[in-house]
Amino acid sequence: MNVWIGLLCLIWGFNWVFMKLANGVFPPVLFAGYRFALGALVLVAVCLAKKVPLPRLRDLKWYMLCGILQTMYFNLAIQLSLKDLSAGLTSVLTYSMPLWLTLMAHFWLPGERLRLRKLFGIVIGTAGLFVAMDAHWSGHIPGGAAGIAGKCSCGFSAWPSF
Helix, strand or coil: CHHHHHHHHHHHHHHHHHHHHHCCCCCHHHHHHHHHHHHHHHHHHHHHHCCCCCCCHHHHHHHHHHHHHHHHHHHHHHHHHHHHCCHHHHHHHHCCHHHHHHHHHHHHCCCCCCCHHHHHHHHHHHHHHHHHHHHHCCCCHHHHHHHHHHHHHHHHHHHHHC
16 A cells, blocks of 8 residues: 555656646647646546446536636646746645635635634745745746645635535
């Protein structure tokens, strides 16, 4: 089991490098589109082979909204930020999502209060991001903003369900 987890970590980690290299061959939007088209074809084929029912038509608008905000925009923002930033910094910025979702939860989830302890954690986490960005950003503000905004879009995708 640990070998499989290690292999999965290697694949996911190397994926950032592969996406960065692919930006030299394909425009970022086109590459993200190719990845999603291939992924969608494989997913539909697996669903059809396993006889998994496809979503009902009336639920399709929610799946599309979630797909656009949570998946499409997220991955498009990653590809765009990889144009300007290193793969490592882009992944750190992208997975800073808990910081931003903690702030969003305060406003969107009833009873989820932003107490001093959580606020302290957000401040420390954000300070760490600024340290990482100062060390590697080199004036590429749009790339960093795209990396952060991409992951925040995942939080926005859940908003209509509240």
